[in-house]
Amino acid sequence: MRLVPIECVRPNTVLGKTLYDIEGRVLLKSGVILGEKVISKIRELNILSLYIIDEYSSDEIEDIIKPELRQKAIITIKEAFSDINKFTVADKYSKKEEQYYENIGNMTEDLIDEILNNKEVTLSLVDIRSMDNYIYAHSVNVAIISLILGIKLKLPKSKLKALCMGALLHDIGKSFIPKEILNKSDQFTLEEIEVIKKHSSLGYRYLSDSYNLSSHSKMIVLQHHERIDGRGYPDNLSSDKINVLSKIVSIANIYDYLSTDSPNKRAMFPNDVLEYLMSNAGIIFDYDMVNIFCKIVVPFTKGTLVNLSNGDKAIVEENTPNLPLRPAIKILDSHDKNRVGLKINLSNDPSLIIDEICYQID
Structure with missing residues (x-):
């Protein structure tokens, strides 16, 4: 099984990984033979890459979590993010908000247990996502990648829970950014970039008075774009002032962003992503964490x-x-x-x- 851009998928190719819609329903099961009309329909759904099985790569690539759990996590985040703008001031301190955190907390426990039960903690599978559910799938992937690195760093389970919760919610502030900017298909203007940069502060402000979330998780939401050299945002913090868990999510966030298709760019080659991380170790990202992370990523799976x-x-x-x-x-x-x-x-x-x-x- 190998990952191929949709424009390189030829008719009569075998689909290697099941496709889901934004609601988590199965669109196409793995093993289906793709005809020209089906490939065209997939393009219309804004899915830019597919896993295929061919004469070069017939081995299955195991995801670190079950596909059903991944889809359930995406739906949980989608519902939570979508509800934010519907909450009234009264709702914010009601059972609605409690349920919101309880669902994410339960999902956090499920993800941690699933990954801890996996014998080999390496990162090799890129999640296939429609541009329509990009932000939710990205949040789940960042949580999974963060947990893999957190486990390698031997964090206790209490810290892993705070790490996962913060990673799942790291982009919650984007719920307050205009959708026409977030879903833009071409390059952002400088003004739009400044608007998007506000998402970490907006997310932190929204979560700051919640007693259902640890201070570590809140710091992740606020600090995941800070840089080791002090040139990040929103507060230009240098290395010793940045929360350790925020440093982990910073690496996971950029790895997933660069290695997958997003609304305004195509994925980079995995070797280029790793080289970007390594060249910025000690500048943007924590040096020791990058060294560990690069040893657990498998950029070229068997059959590539x-x-x-x-x-x-x-x-x-x-x-x-x-x-x-x-x-x-x-x-x-x-x-x-x-x-x-x-x-x-x-x-x-x-x-x-x-x-x-x-x-x-x-």
Whole structure:
């Protein structure tokens, strides 16, 4: 199974991962053969990438949480975010608000238990999402990624709960940002960027007087865009002033944003995302956390097609522990026909690197 942009999906391709609509209902089950009309319908739903099964990649990629739990979490966040603007002042201190936090608290427990019960805590699957439910799916993904890093950092369960709650709610302030800005399909203007930047303060202000949420979770909502070098927002805090859990969510937030399609941009190649994180370790992000994070991410899953720096095309056969950008590969196409079929472990060949993912071998 491999991830392919919708424009590269050919008719008669097998769908590798079930698609859901914004309400969590199944649109297409995995294993369905995609015809031209179905592919066109998927494009109309603003789904920009699909997992497919083909001759290069038939192995299933296991998600760290069950698909049903992921969809339930997305719906929980969608309902919570949608209700905010409907609350009156009286509602804010009523059973409605209590139910709102109780649902997210229960979802937090479910996510923590699911990930703690997973034997291998690595991050390899990108969630497929419609642009219509982007913000909700993003919030859930950031929570999952944050938990994976939090577990690797050996945080106690009480801190993991605060981490997950804060991550699920980190973008709650965007409920107060005009939808025409958030859902814009082209680049933001400088004025629109300044409006969007207000979401962390708006979210914190909304949650600040709630006794149902820990102070750590509230800090995540406020600080997830602060930078280690003090050039973040809203308060230009430097490293020692930023909450530890906020530093975790900062990494998870940018990783998910850059590695998935969003309303105004296409996903970056996973190796480029990791290189961005590594080049900004100690500047934007906590240096030690980035080093740990980069060891638990699997950017090139088994079956990924890649272009190499020498012009060869190859397929990823195995990942190398602690060296995510240097997997073992097999050459599929080369100007030198004697190289076709050659197996190389890139961790033993520093002269050869992966340039980018490719989607077809012509």
